[in-house]
Amino acid sequence: MQLGIKVLCAAATLVALPCFLAFTDPGHKAQFVLGGAMINAGYRLQDHHDEYDFHDGHDEHHITPESVWQEMLQQNRMAASVRSTFPRTPRHPLVAMVVCMDARIDTNELTGDTRKYYYVVRTAGSVLSEREMEMLELAVDNGVKVIVLTTHTDCAAERVANSDELRSRYPALSQAVHERGIRIRELLARPAIASRIRDGSLAVKLMDIDTATERLVPK
Numbered sequence: 001m002q003l004g005i006k007v008l009c010a011a012a013t014l015v016a017l018p019c020f021l022a023f024t025d026p027g028h029k030a031q032f033v034l035g036g037a038m039i040n041a042g043y044r045l046q047d048h049h050d051e052y053d054f055h056d057g058h059d060e061h062h063i064t065p066e067s068v069w070q071e072m073l074q075q076n077r078m079a080a081s082v083r084s085t086f087p088r089t090p091r092h093p094l095v096a097m098v099v100c101m102d103a104r105i106d107t108n109e110l111t112g113d114t115r116k117y118y119y120v121v122r123t124a125g126s127v128l129s130e131r132e133m134e135m136l137e138l139a140v141d142n143g144v145k146v147i148v149l150t151t152h153t154d155c156a157a158e159r160v161a162n163s164d165e166l167r168s169r170y171p172a173l174s175q176a177v178h179e180r181g182i183r184i185r186e187l188l189a190r191p192a193i194a195s196r197i198r199d200g201s202l203a204v205k206l207m208d209i210d211t212a213t214e215r216l217v218p219k
């Protein structure tokens, strides 16, 4: 009798759980959160496997440009074979983000899955040139509703721009960092951008990223 009740409970759970996940709002949220947690769990599973991250047995002398390049090609072959098995979800970005090229910042960790709703522009020091501004305007033409212009703590490009010694070695980068504010004002003044901000169809946010936690903080 007790066994019968256990079997009935197990059967009810097997039916109820998929129904909960598939047909209820909390179920959908649970799937979304669980997916994010699984991605993070995947990163944590991979992070300590040094043999796959360009370090050949931790011996720096074994690392050559060719070994790094071959490792990268091998990683790409693996990733591309996964992608061909599981095709990409359709893209219709609503956010364009400008982020420094600093390797510590991972936009997937910053905002969750960026494959679908985000254009991501990465430049040294999050600087904008005429090219990036045109690209952002094109992104807005393609449906983007929010532009997020970020800087981040402990930025190497800012360190260069603020150092007398390094500034003379990297003059173009330093100048671009110092002119970042001017370029942002130019972006906001572009007619196609300004008119959309005025009519409420576009928002531009200036945020700082805490590099340690990847939390976005208003500037």
Ligand SMILES: [Zn+2]
Binding pocket: 100, 101, 102, 124, 125, 126, 152, 154, 155, 156, 157, 158
């Ligand atoms: Zn930086």
